[in-house]
Structure formats: C-alpha cells, structure tokens
Amino acid sequence: MIPGKFDYVRPSTVDEAVAALVAGGDDAKVLGGGQSLMPVLRLRMGEPSVIVDTTRIDEMKGITDAGDAVVIGAGVTHDDVAKNALVREHLALLAMTTEHVADRQIRHRGTMGGAMAHADPAGDQPPVALAMGASFTIAGPSGRRTVSAADFFVDYFTTAVGPDEVLVNVTFPKHTGWGAHYEKFNRTAQAWAIVGVAATVRMDGGSIAEARIGLTNMGPGPVRASGVEAALVGASTLEAIAAAAEHAAEGTSPNSDIHAEAEYREHLARVLTRRAVAQAAGL
Amino acid sequence: MTEMLESTKAIGRPLRRKEDAKLLHGRTNWTDNIQLPGTLHMALVRSPMAHARITKVDLSGALARPNVVAAYDAASLGDLNSGVPCVWPVTDDTVMPPFPALTGDKVRQVGDVVALVLATDAASAEDAISFVDVEYEPLPAVVNMVDAISPGSELVHDMAANNTSYVYNLGGGYADEVAKHPDAVIVKRRFVNQRLIPAFMEPRAVIAAPMGMSDEITIWTSTQIPHVLRVLLTLVTGIPEQNLRVVAPDVGGGFGGKLQCYREEILVIQLAKKLGRPVKWTETRSEDMVATHHGRDQIQDIELACTPDGKMIGLKVDLLANMGAYLQIITPGIPLLGMFMYPAIYKMGAYQFQCTGVFTNTTPTDAYRGAGRPEATFAIERIVDEMAAELGMEPMEFRTKNWIQHHEFPYTTVAGLTYDTGNYEAATAKAMDMFGYKALRAEQEARRASGDPIQLGIGISTFTEMCGLAPSRTLGALKYAAGGWEHCTIRLLPTGKVELVTGTSPHGQGHETAWSQIAGDILGIPVEDIDVIHSDTGRSPYGMDTYGSRSLAVGGQAIKKAADRVIENARPIAAHQLECAADDLEFANGAFTVKGDPEKTVTLGALAWAAFSAHNLPDGVEPMISGEATVDPEDFSYPHGTHLAAMEVDTETGKVRLRKYVCVDDVGNQINPMIVEGQVHGGLAQGIGQALYEGAEYDSDGNLLTASLADYLIPSAADLPSFETGTTVTPSTTHSLGTKGVGEAGAIASTPAIINGIVDALRPMGVTDVLMPASPQNVWRAIQAAKGAQA
C-alpha cells in the first residue's frame, strides 16, 4: 500500500482529537479501526493531510450500563461489542448483526464508531441503531451534542458528524427480553450484505406486541421498515408475518449494482423480512 | 513398471511436503523481498479509458518530482520499447497486431500502459505518475464480442480490416451424419463461459539487475516459466541468451496467469540494461485485476444430435473466443487446447468445430487453469444433461450408454485423439456409491412432491481432459512455436547426496517432494538426501516449465530416465570394484549386488565417492556420476473422473448451497496421494468459483466493474463443503511412470457439475439453463423467466 503523504497524530483525549481536527482543517480525517479508511487511502480515493488516530482515547473504549440504556464507546471493536455481556443481554439484535460483520480479523480491528461514521449503505449495524432508536454523542469545537439515529444518517457515506467532529459514543435503549434475528444475504461468507434484515420483537402471549426492523442496503442509508413494524402488531401466525413482510420494500430506494438489481433487492427485502421476523418471534 | 512401484518405499506415500516448513515459517523469498542497492522503482501510467487516441503525453511534471530519476513514454523509450510476444499464431492468416510495451498511438484497454516513471523509492514513483499529463481523445469502446464482429464495428486495431483475429476449423461432416438419421433428436444451446481473473495470492513482481562488470543481466520474476521467458526476452530485447539469467524465486501461485511474457518484465529488463542499475516493479492488487491476463471468455454455440433411443450421432461447436485487446503469449491457442475435448468421453460419428478469435477493448485473455479444456468440458457436460432431459433419460444412464467402455481402450475419438487408458465405469460406480446417489435422488423426489422451497439437484460431470503438454510434433502441427519436452539432470555428489535439476518450475505444486520420491525410489536414496533444483536458468539451464498439468506427466518421465541413466553410468564402476561383469550385477535398494552372491555389494553412495576421487576407475570411465535425460512425451495424458454435486437451491431467493461434493479422479499412478488430493481440492475451489462466484464484468465503456476482490468474488474455505475425494488407478500406458496429469482436473470437472446440479433442481419449474456465475440473482432470474414462460 502506498497512500499519499499525510501527517499523523495520536491524541489521548477527545478534546485533543477535536483540536487536532480543527488544526488540520478540511483535510483532516479521524482514524478508528482503519478497516474502511485504509482501503480509501490505499486506492487514493482520499488523500487526507492529517490522520487523527483515536484508538488511544480511553473515553471511547468502554461499554457501560446507563440504566435503561447501554452506552457503547465509538472505539469499541466489533469483536468486543459482539461478545459483551451487557450487549448480549439487552441488545441481542446488535450482538447478532455485529457477529456478521466481515471476518474475524476485521472484527478485531473495526469499531462501532467507525462503522457508524463511515455509514456504508451495506453496513450491518446502522439499521440496528436506527430501528432501536439509538442516539449518538458527537464532540466538536463548540462542545458535545446528541443526535438521534434518524438525524445521524444523512446520505451515502454521510452522517451528521462534521469534519472537525468526533463521534464519542452510541447509546442504545435496552430491549431486554426481545426476540431477535439478523438475516444477512450475501454471496460469499465474508462479503458485505446485498440486503440485510435486522428484526427484533417483543412477544406478548404468543403474538407480537412490538417490532423493530432495520434494512441494510435498501437505500442511501439504513432504512426502518415502519410499514412492516405497524402491520406486525398482534401477529401470531406465519401467515400474518408473511402478510406484514409484504410491506418491507415500501419507501425504500435500493441501488442497482453488479451484485443485484433494485427490483431483486426489493424482492429479497420481503422474503428476508418474513424469515427474520419468524425467527425473532420463534414462530 | 508395476514391479518398480510395488518394490518401492517412497512412491505412493502421502509424504508431507518438504517445501511447507519454509512456507509456514515465512522463510520464503518472494520477488518483492529482493532488495538490491541502487534499485530504481518503476510505476506505470495506466489508461483509465478502454479506447482512446493519445493526443499528448507530457512527462515534465513527473520529472520535476522528488527522487524521480527518469520517465518515458513510447516515443522517448524508442528502440527499447519492445513488443510483447505472441508465439501461437494458430492459422497462416492470424491477425497479430503490434503490442508495444508502452502504447503510443491509442490505448486499447483500461490498464494499457502509456508511460512510466522511475524513482529511487517506490512511494516517490507512485506519487509521480499522477504528474504525467496525458490527454486522450475517447473512442467508442468495443466491449462485447457479438458487437465486435458486427459489420461496421469500431476497430480495436486500425491495421486490421475487422475485429477478427482468426477463424479455425476442425473436423466436419456433421450435417451429413445427422442426415442419415431422419428421426434424430437435436439439442442446441448457447452457453456463455464467462471471463475469469486468475487472482493468484502473490501479485506479480519483477526485478532486473546488470551483474557487475559482466554482460550478464539477471531477472527475478514471479513467473511459472523462467526457461520459456528467457528465450522470449532474448528474442524481444536482443540481449544474448547466454547473458540472460531468469530466476523465479518463491512464486505464490500462478494458475496460468504467470505463464506469460509481460510488458512489465520487458520494460524492467530494458531499463536495467539502459541505466545500468537494478530496476524493480511490484504490482498492486488493483493493477493486477486489469493488467494480468484474464481467462476463459467464450460464447459457445453447441449442437448435439442423438438417435431417439439415446445414441450420440454428432456434435457441432461454434465458438466466439475473446482475445481481448492484444494477443499475449498463447492467447489465440487457448480455445484450441479445448477443441479436441468437446467429444470428451463419448462415442459419436461426426464432430465439427469452429472458433473465431475476436478482439475487444478488454484485458487480453490467455491460459487460466485448464485453458480451453474447462470451457469444452462445461459445454459438453451441460448439453449432455440437456439432451438427457430432452430424451427423458436419466442423465447418468445417458452417459453410460455413450461413453467409451473400459475394454475399448486405446480408443481414437472422433476428434482424432487416442486415449490410452481409462475406466469410466469404475470411477463412476465408486463416485455414485460415495455420494449416496440413489438416496439423494429419493430425497429430490420427496422435495419435489412436497413443494419444498428448498429444492435439491444432482449435478454430474463425467470428464476427461488432455494434459501433460505436450508431444513437440503435435505442438508443431498446431503452429505453436516451441516444443513440449522436459529435462532432468541427476548428479551424485561425493558424499552420496543427490542434486536433481529439473526443468519444471513449481509455484505451489510440491515438486521438491514428489521429484525426490521418484528419484529416491529409483536410486534407493532417502528422500531427504535429494535436493531439487529448479526455476533458475543459471542452475537449471534446460526446461519447459510448469503449466498444462505437464510437470509430472512429462517431467516425471525425464526424472525416471535420468535416474535410470545414473544407475547405468554407475554400473561399470561397480563392476570394476566388485570384479565382475557389468551384466552380473543387479541394482536394488541403492546398491549393486553380484547376482547370486549377496555378500558382494557396493552402494551408490560409495560409488559416488569413488567416482569423485577417481583413484581407481575402470579405463575409459570419466570421473563423477550423473544422468541426464530430455523426454518428449509420446502422447498427451488423459486423466478422467466422475464428479457429483448435491445442490440445494432456495427457490425464493435464488441462493444455492453446495451441500455435498464427491469426486473420483483417475490420474493413473500417484507419486504422492496427498499432493494429488491437494491439487484436486484447489482445482475444485476454482472450478466451483467459476460456477458460483467469479466473473469479470465490464460496463459498456469498457471499465472493469469487478476491479477489486470486494467485487470479484472468490470462494474461501467458509463457502465450500469438505470435499469427498476418491481415486481409481488406471495407469497410463504412454507415460513411463504410468502417471497422468492432475493439476487442472478439479477446475475442469467441477464447473459443469455445479451448474448441472442447479438446473437439475429447477428443471421441474421449467428452468433449462442458468448464467454463470450462478449468483442468487442469476438463479432467481432464471426461475422468474421460467415462471413467465409457463404462465
């Protein structure tokens, strides 16, 4: 790999990182696990002047219990997220999707914050953040602010994080006891999703009381399948789930690329939603 | 021969590979690891356009960059801008357009090379290429073969009248033969054998250095063909052959992709000579995807005629073969390596073949594991299934009815090849047994009956292939420039150890182990006492290298002959020492013994010392003992086998799962069964890769869409089941060790097995073909189309 020339700084606090970004101007870039940034540098799709390495910032590394929510530092690796006891107990869907990210090596490097900030439409975790109503803590020159998932994801590879800002952590409301399932549809075992459907449901006496469904790669950013969520309330049979899943592609705008045409992605969204919900509901 | 195999110790044993410790401990010497003082690093300005006229090249910006020493375009490189060679014009009138290392007039493919920069470090060279100012006047790109041969198409090469490189014909009489059968059943298909990218693990790298004050230039390059390359580099650069040394250090895979004389190799050597300094180039993966030759890429029109009761009458094949933008080393010949194989294992009355080589604005194609034979095997095994369906016959029964039976060998096929031996019945029976064929057919019926969304299909491929390239006279008759012999020299060292010099050039195959097993058994010397020397024209001057499953099939015979000669050359010395007639000696287990007097014996090791000290040699016998042999094979080798795949198809999404894969290969005698199995596994992964995952795709402007390994998908272990492999052994009678080639078998056999399995699963839904790679979307579309047709 021969990237363009860049300066490198490795701050130990969020404030120092923000200061380094401000000093670096528009061309500064945050480095998390490097699993998306390095390919960009390698292909010279970007030639930042300064790389601000956030991997030594302690504040961004923990997973903490905040009562009715779990706070995950932006610098926590996928592997640590997937194996964390709090996450597994209260955010089963996040644990499942994170296990499906890339391969083992990449999961040991890539971070929660990097995946969210990179906002690849094929990313596995952003739809979970959206469906579960996560919120994002962003630090910048004028302090910290909190942004809801609905406002965080803006467009292809674009989020609410400004060029001089750092994503510090992501807060997920607990979904303790909810059934969960992730249907990742890809061509080879370690490839990105062609379509992914993340479903989590709260059951009440054999029928679905509440459902949260996020779709991967069905638009420029993560998509929440609200139509399906509404239609699922009260569903207790596979037929009812299948009928609700027919709404899965509503309001989506998937891409056509070499792996799949938009029409096929829409079809997959419906089939996979039915399967994911049936599994999550244990039906 | 059988005797020898029974009495030996090493041959036939699954010995661990000698070369693996080095690989596993990272003690390898890849070309890119070679660092020479004063090296200049080369970076290339590659065309971002598939077809354009070059209107300006300004090097001054790059020359002004730090650490840049020189920069060239076609004009400034002048006489040193040699042409990239093609050694296989298949017809007298094959159009062979110029292919300069740096292109000056037009670019003809994305990745074509317009200019180069040399700097004292690789990063400076890479930085500087974006400062070379090139202006292009875009021209329409000719991407697809059907368009390319349409009248009025844009021309890839202005010097040619059209985009056809050649038209080749073989056989004939198909229509006459069919006419004899008024009730003939005819099945026609158009198959697309898609373009593949070799994707070896180690990208290419090359470094050339003038050696001190001598005239010698040494070039280290990640190649499969150091010997052939030396001749070619001499022919294209004019550097005398005796001054040129080509070394292939450890090479991380080739699959045909490093069976080439690349422009980068030519440039590096010319620049090293001109500037008197080492010059080095290492490609990135992104470069590799566009700049290393691709494989396959044929449109296959195939027609099979049968009697209504299922006897084959004749076969007609009409190919469009994509050459890409230029002809590389054997680009035009690749489809012809497949031409003899369309009739495969079947008996029929007539065969007619035509192939049209077509230029397009794409990366040139050339050999990729199997080279022509996978394409042929795919087409014939697919259409055999389609014919069986048309006739309402069980596909294995249909094959059985038409294949050459074991007692009919040697058998001369309708394509003119004479297969020495084979036993399709035995391999098939064993494979069906291992597979549980009947039980799976029963499960298939049950799933069909219950309307299970997951349908099951059974894919069959009963293949043979021609390999062990090749009898030199045959190559000559096909207009290939070189021969197909192989060389071996075996030297007994004074201390009884052995140097075995081979002309084969392994890049992952395990020759060091297998060659030691052969020589060790013949000479009665432990495998670990034999050092195999290869892949360096300075140490191993004669050879034809490694490709076409030839190394054991051809090179193995040279080893046997050379080892036999060592024994014969040692015999007079032994007779002299034991004071007997040479004829009274027998040789076994590394020692000569006087017949009937087991006490009177002398080991080869002792004779080696005697021949070295030379104190007491018989008159007229020269010091040192060695044996040399160069063997031109009597014929190709014809391995065969039966491959069976159980394919589960999710009819809702189109996603397929390879549930079980069983193959029984007959590669004749086996030197090292573990290496045989490894070759089969790797080949299967690549053949299954073609069926399910791989495919180089271009957009209509000629941009490669699958330009990274994120988009060009190759299977990993996680995508494949544990293969169940078995073998039968029908020794070759034309090869002195009774062996047949195995390097390409898996890649040749497996692709149609997978696709046949998918189609078999979906046939009740009306599906009769699936495009490769059988991606979920392609399978889903096939299902949708069949539903639409039935509605």
Ligand SMILES: Cc1cc2nc3c(=O)[nH]c(=O)nc-3n(C[C@H](O)[C@H](O)[C@H](O)COP(=O)(O)OP(=O)(O)OC[C@H]3O[C@@H](n4cnc5c(N)ncnc54)[C@H](O)[C@@H]3O)c2cc1C
């Ligand atoms: C081969 C391969 C396969 C992959 N497959 C998948 C997959 O299947 N599913 C999937 O979801 N992902 C996949 N990924 C992506 C992987 O999950 C990455 O780890 C993730 O997208 C980025 O995380 P990172 O920590 O490595 O970020 P980096 O690469 O370091 O950064 C990515 C981007 O985010 C910015 N950034 C990083 N951290 C912060 C922060 N704290 N604040 C502000 N900006 C920040 C960077 O500036 C950069 O623009 C794959 C990656 C590779 C290389």
